[in-house]
Amino acid sequence: MEEKKQKKNPMEKIATFIVDKRNLFFLIYIAALIFSIFAKSWVKVDNELTDYLPETTETRQGLDIMDKNFITYGTSRIMISNITYPQAEALVDQIEAIKGVDQVEFDDSEDHFKGTSALYSITYTDEAESDVSVQALNDIRTLLSDYDVSVAGEVGNDMSVTLAQEINVIMAIVIVIIIIVLLITSQTYAEIPVLLMTFGAAILLNQGTNFVFGEISFVSNSVCSILQLGLSIDYAIIMCHRFSEERENLEPREACITALSKAIIEISSSSLTTMSGLLAMMFMHFQIGFDLGRVLIKAVIFSMIVVFTLMPGLLMLFSKWIDRTHHRKFIPDIYGWGKIITKIYPLLMPIFVVAIVFGCYFSNKCPYVFSQNNIDTLNQSETQLEEKKIKATFGDTNIMALIVPSGHYDKEKVVLEELETYDEVDYTTGLSNIEVSMDDDSSSEKSDSYMLTDSLTPRQFAELADMDIEQARIIYSAYAVDNEEYGHIINNLDGYGVPLIDMFLFAYEHLDYVNLDQDQVDKLDDLHDQLIKGQDQLQSDKYTRMLISLNLPEENDETFEFLSTIRKVAQKHYGEDAEIYLVGNSTSDYDLSSSFSQDNLMISILSALFVIIVLLFTFKSVGMPILLIIVIQGSIWINFSVPYLTGTPLFFLGYLVVSSIQMGANIDYAIVIANRYTELKKEMPVKEAIITTLNQAFPTIITSGAILATAGVLIALITTNPAIYGIGVCLGRGTIISMILVMAILPAILILGDKILERTSFNIKYPERTHSVSGKVHVDGRVRGYISGQVDAEIHGVVDGDINAVVDVKQIKKLDQEEDEEDDW
Secondary structure, three states: OOOOOOOOOHHHHHHHHHHHOHHHHHHHHHHHHHHHHHHHHHOEEEOOHHHHOOOOOHHHHHHHHHHHHOOOEEEEEEEEEOOOHHHHHHHHHHHHOOOOEEEEEOOOOOOOEEOOEEEEEEEEEEEOOOHHHHHHHHHHHHHOOOOEEEEEOOOOOOHHHHHHHHHHHHHHHHHHHHHHHHHHHOOEOOHHHHHHHHHHHHHHHHHHOHHHHOEEEHHHHHHHHHHHHHHHHHHHHHHHHHHHHHHOOOOHHHHHHHHHHHHHHHHHHHHHHHHHHHHHHOOOOOOHHHHHHHHHHHHHHHHHHHHHHOHHHHHHHOHHHHHHOEOOOOOOOOHHHHHHHHHHHHHHHHHHHHHHHHHHHHHOOOOEEOOHHHOOOOOOOHHHHHHHHHHHHHOOOEEEEEEEEOOOHHHHHHHHHHHOOOOOEEEEEOHHHOEEEOOOOOOOOOOOEEEOOOEEOHHHHHHHHOOOHHHHHHHHHHHHHHOOOHHHHHOOHHHOOEEHHHHHHHHHHOHHHOOOOHHHHHHHHHHHHHHHHHHHHHEOOOEEEEEEEEOOOOOOHHHHHHHHHHHHHHHHHHOOOOOOEEEOHHHHHHHHHHHHHHHHHHHHHHHHHHHHHHHHHHHOEOHHHHHHHHHHHHHHHHHOOHHHHHOOOEEHHHHHHHHHHHHHHHHHHHHHHHHHHHHHOOOOOHHHHHHHHHHHHHHHHHHHHHHHHHHHHHHHHHOOOHHHHHHHHHHHHHHHHHHHHHHHHHHHHHHHOHHHHHHOEOOOOOOEEEEEEEEEEEEEEEEEEEEOOEEEEEEEEEEEEEEEEEEEEEEEEEOOOOOOEEEEO
């Protein structure tokens, strides 16, 4: 009778299709990678962290209003060192003559000249990011090329370009490190090109598909590729090792199919913990977490897809070279380390308990900061060094924008006057305190001046605009008609007061009512241009913007408290229900700190909860997930206690991002240990299982951990961006701490908690029955007994012989009868 062919399980069918259709997958990937190369340029990058503040925050709402209602012209602070005041004063006219420069503020006060240093406050004719402003700054640098010049400001300071260059350098070094690590940890040299092509394809596909999100943050754009390598390099290594193991007994095709069918389940399970941590990050109120989380989850998914569908074909393509380039084992055995741990484990636990208690306490005192200006990166760009030089000489600027309803010049004037009485305020700027001189010669005794919002009579306006009184009356009459204020025309036109800015703008639009000579027209043209610029910056149909310069630091409790004072002053004069917004770096820092206090707790709870849920199904135990979480959470606490102990401020984003990554990714190291230990302790005593586990898991942990830690350290050493720097520092340090705890503390915990693990397991137990069968039998279960010799093993396949054994079985089928005999439980 013909033997019935054993059916393949679903994973084997999928693996067979992928391996046999590898050329089709090669063509698909070639097309997808070409598309991704072009699609990378479609990705829009947002360089502002404030754009990711919750919509409910004052800063976010105020910034949206300013973007829609006002123009903010570019500004620069330019300092010349080692110069005399006459020399510095002589340069003012030359700088103002440069195309694109609107005005230059400079005088002999300490705000602009101190010692032998001169500081020019320059305003451009266009916004900071415009080509006009950038070219003007370049021309200024050319003009001042013979001087010792330092520049601060957003103009010409394209962070995205600098960051992209830094990330390219970091990525190049990381690739070199990866090659070195793989040379040491791989089993055959030909694995390395397979792994590199797999990594490269996954990264390029992720970068090329980021355009589907419309816009991503500079944080996601810069670090995701590096983090993708660190987070998912295990997947390719697992597949490689599986293939090598199966290749010892099978031909390349069968080995690849078997390896892939096993790796799909193993890699998918591993990825769930990583994605769980990233998913928790997406629940942050600060939307940078959502942005980074979605890009990284997509990166992990692409890494899995590439390992499942491209890597098998590459392994087949390079199989001959893989067979020929085997090399000796470079990573030494660490049985000695395991023996040490099994001897000193009673001492390790008290040390760990003390460490996590103090770590928890100190991490809660971590000196978080919310302004990138308060972080000094290890590597400083030329722009950062120049800014520090200016701040050291003339101090920093802290400008706030107060946005209130428009059309209330009297209220605006009172608010500005009251704010200027506070010691915390250097000066204020608004339409109501911008002065307009009546006479070109400011030294004339006749000279008188008005503020832009002062009400002027026809005679006062005529004198200011240098026109005939009758011409002024005609314009005032037209204005009264236009505003339906006819009573002023009939009763007392000469006593009719109109705000100066409103009358100037009206007069300019209705010059056809009067006959003016060319000089008068030119003067009105000049005044009109100045007023329009002022209005563009400070007034719209719905809102008025006032600028307040504070002599307070950008970020501290005193500054945050004074922000409330500013709001109270505005509300006192405009009303409690008025739309009032205060916008600036200080309010941004305050909103970020408020958001962080909520996100901090939520991230910790959600990341741990999501990971525990995954681990419950992975280990079918309550105790194991809790033990693993304790180790990784302990590493997080220890990691973030370091800034407190060293007195180093930490940019808050580093904590939010890295704590999620540590929980989601570093726990994979603990899972590797726990999985191997669970399997080995069935065959040997607990301590021997720990020693063997550490030796077997070490290559995997050191490979993945070394790459992720190296990536973090390189980011910290090379980048000049404070936000990215914080992520790098915490990532590198946290990964190293996690590796140490997993290789030292977790084994001790497993030894001490072995009984707890046994009692909290909820593995499904199948009924045991003794079977006595002869002939060909398909067995799927654990067999303890005799099969033509004693056996105690998991068997998934066909046995041809005599069986007399207890089988914890899902199914047993006899295959040599015409109709199968089947027992099911």
